[in-house]
Amino acid sequence: MSDLQLADDVREALDDVLDPCLLAAGHQMSVLGLGLISRVEEQAGDIEVAITFTEVGCQFTHRVIASIEDRLESLGRFNQIRVRPDWSVPWTPERMEPGPREALDEGRVRLAGRLGLQAAIQSHIDTGK
Amino acid sequence: MSRPFVIDGVCHPYNFAQENLNGRFGRIFNDVMHSFHPLVNPPGRALSREEWERDWQPQEFIETMLLESWTDMCAVHSTPIYDAYADGLVTNEKGAWLKERYPDRVIWYTCADLFDERDKVLRTLEENLDRGADGVKLYPSRYVDGFTESWRMDSREIAFPVFELAQRYGVRNVAVHKALPIGPISSEGMLVDDISAAANCFPDMNFQIVHAGFMFVEETSMLLRNHPNIYATMEASMLFTILDPPHQAKLFGEFFAAGGFEKVIYASAAVNPHPQVVVDALTAFQMPEGSPFQLSADTRALVMGGNLARLHGIDLEARKNKLAQDSFEQHRQSNGLLEPWTCVRRSTPNE
Numbered sequence: 001m002s003d004l005q006l007a008d009d010v011r012e013a014l015d016d017v018l019d020p021c022l023l024a025a026g027h028q029m030s031v032l033g034l035g036l037i038s039r040v041e042e043q044a045g046d047i048e049v050a051i052t053f054t055e056v057g058c059q060f061t062h063r064v065i066a067s068i069e070d071r072l073e074s075l076g077r078f079n080q081i082r083v084r085p086d087w088s089v090p091w092t093p094e095r096m097e098p099g100p101r102e103a104l105d106e107g108r109v110r111l112a113g114r115l116g117l118q119a120a121i122q123s124h125i126d127t128g129k
Numbered sequence: 130m131s132r133p134f135v136i137d138g139v140c141h142p143y144n145f146a147q148e149n150l151n152g153r154f155g156r157i158f159n160d161v162m163h164s165f166h167p168l169v170n171p172p173g174r175a176l177s178r179e180e181w182e183r184d185w186q187p188q189e190f191i192e193t194m195l196l197e198s199w200t201d202m203c204a205v206h207s208t209p210i211y212d213a214y215a216d217g218l219v220t221n222e223k224g225a226w227l228k229e230r231y232p233d234r235v236i237w238y239t240c241a242d243l244f245d246e247r248d249k250v251l252r253t254l255e256e257n258l259d260r261g262a263d264g265v266k267l268y269p270s271r272y273v274d275g276f277t278e279s280w281r282m283d284s285r286e287i288a289f290p291v292f293e294l295a296q297r298y299g300v301r302n303v304a305v306h307k308a309l310p311i312g313p314i315s316s317e318g319m320l321v322d323d324i325s326a327a328a329n330c331f332p333d334m335n336f337q338i339v340h341a342g343f344m345f346v347e348e349t350s351m352l353l354r355n356h357p358n359i360y361a362t363m364e365a366s367m368l369f370t371i372l373d374p375p376h377q378a379k380l381f382g383e384f385f386a387a388g389g390f391e392k393v394i395y396a397s398a399a400v401n402p403h404p405q406v407v408v409d410a411l412t413a414f415q416m417p418e419g420s421p422f423q424l425s426a427d428t429r430a431l432v433m434g435g436n437l438a439r440l441h442g443i444d445l446e447a448r449k450n451k452l453a454q455d456s457f458e459q460h461r462q463s464n465g466l467l468e469p470w471t472c473v474r475r476s477t478p479n480e
Contacts, residue, residue: 056168056372057365059310059343061161066313069153083157085164 004040010047013071014040020060027107031064035095038086045079047072050086061085133430134445135408136202136236136437138396139304139339139364141219142190142227145182149214154272154312158213162401169371169402174469185473187226190400192472195234195457198405199466201449202234203227204396204437206266206304206339209242212273213312217242221253225260233451236441238264238304243280243287244271251294258295263441264302265295266339270310270318279318282336283326292331301334302440303327304362308349309340321348328356335360335440337394342366342380353388360436361388364396370410371402378417385422395433403469408433 006014014032022029031037031051039050049068053061065083072081093101105125112121145163150156159182167175194200207224209217221239228237239262241254254265267288270279280287282305292303307321321338328336341349341361352359361384369377384393397407411433416423424432438445452458 057165057343057369059308062157062311063313065157065161066153069157082160084160087164087168 004037006040007042009075009077010040010042010072013075014049014068016071017064017067019054020063021054022104027104029100029104031068033097033100035097036064036091038089045077047078047081049081049083050089051083052086052089052091054091056087131426132199133412133426134202134434134438134449135198135200135395136204136434137194137200137399137404138204138337138362138394138437139206140190140194140200140203140397140399140404141206141208141401142185142187142223143219143400144184144214144216146184147182149184149216149218151211151213151215155213158210158312165368166401169368170406170469174403174406176470176473180470180474183473185400186476187223187230189473189476190223191227191231191234193400193470194404196460196472197403197467197469198399198408199461200397200399200404200408201434201452202236202443204236204238204264206238207240208266209240209268210311211242212271221257224262225257228261228263232261233448233455234457236263236437237261238266238302240266240268241291243267243269243291244278247287247290251290254291254294258298258300262300264300264304265291267291267303267305269305269307269323270314272312272314277313277315277318279315281323283323283330288327289330292327292334296331296334302337303334304337304339307338307340308345309343309365316344319344321345321352324352324359325356328352328359332358334358337362339364339396340366341384342369346380346383350383350387353384353392359388360392360394360440362394362396365398367396367407367411368398368402370414371406374414375417377414378420381416381424382420382422390422390428390431391436391439393432394437400473405466405469
């Protein structure tokens, strides 16, 4: 889990931007909850956000960046907004915030139940994968 | 061990200069493209951001490709990405210049912007076919004022007239950007299903799915299996040889199983990665033990050049002999390869 210090409105904005792949899989998880945001710097009315992705070469890089910029712009208090990909921070499940992580695990358990794969999925959850 | 004859299936003299960026989309595009640069180029070999943000000139581009890597021929794709870049990112002028100057080293895919008015599209395409284009590069989506527009490869009104014109010129290769959304565009333009009807209606033309492997892998595999004239050109997706080799093995496994080794085309996306970095990665790449699709010298040579040569009717032995006398080959044989980025660094910025 990251230790980002965020202004309330920025936190709320980043929490509004949903990860498109998890959304397609039926989970509403924000880029913040998923742990994609690696750095946020506010300075002199500007904001710069660094974001990693769950896999290198994610096809939705442009879309997610544009969505974050749109949402930050809607706050109306920044002169310049810059969201950049930062592949130097590899994403791991440990970067997820506890609440979203638990919600995702619950969803996986439900799905595993339907597929008869409870033991396998529980093993993944127990080992933090 | 002898080297295969390498034809880079897609490489570009990009214009990443700041003054070429079109608004926020252009800035994001540049940021994303640059973010991969230090990942795929080994430490110490990446250009600084300032060096990287340049308008690559055709001469420094071709010297980088041919004097700094064991690439033998380049398929230069012009691009009509006008929503992000004022000049479209890679102009037709650069492609035409390279084709005119180095006809035996360059395969030029002229770009056509099919969002333009049809008469203008065909007129411009005709001019570029007259200038020696060997193929046509198409982009099926664009992002304008917060909206996405797309056209389909099976459109009789939009796409087929382009194929018919190319046919009249004896040009048989069409490459279409698919499987990798650029910009916050909708994904429907990136689907590959529309290529099926085009391939059926134009059986004597070849259709390359550029960026094959990023999305719709199963659908792409079906097309490779089902159509003798559809190919997977793995621009950027081939960088998984560096970034995620197990994933590359999975993609190769899917495509080789569907279409054989004859349907996959090497493409480096240089000069974002340095071309030799990708040549090295693919030369060293091995399929996992037990895979029925091991890369032998012969099958690797097909992927790295033989397949594209076949598509363009190039006799590799004859071409190799011809190129042995040119200044690039003479220089390489006498001096070996130049250090990466020598050619661009000796040019003045944005010369």
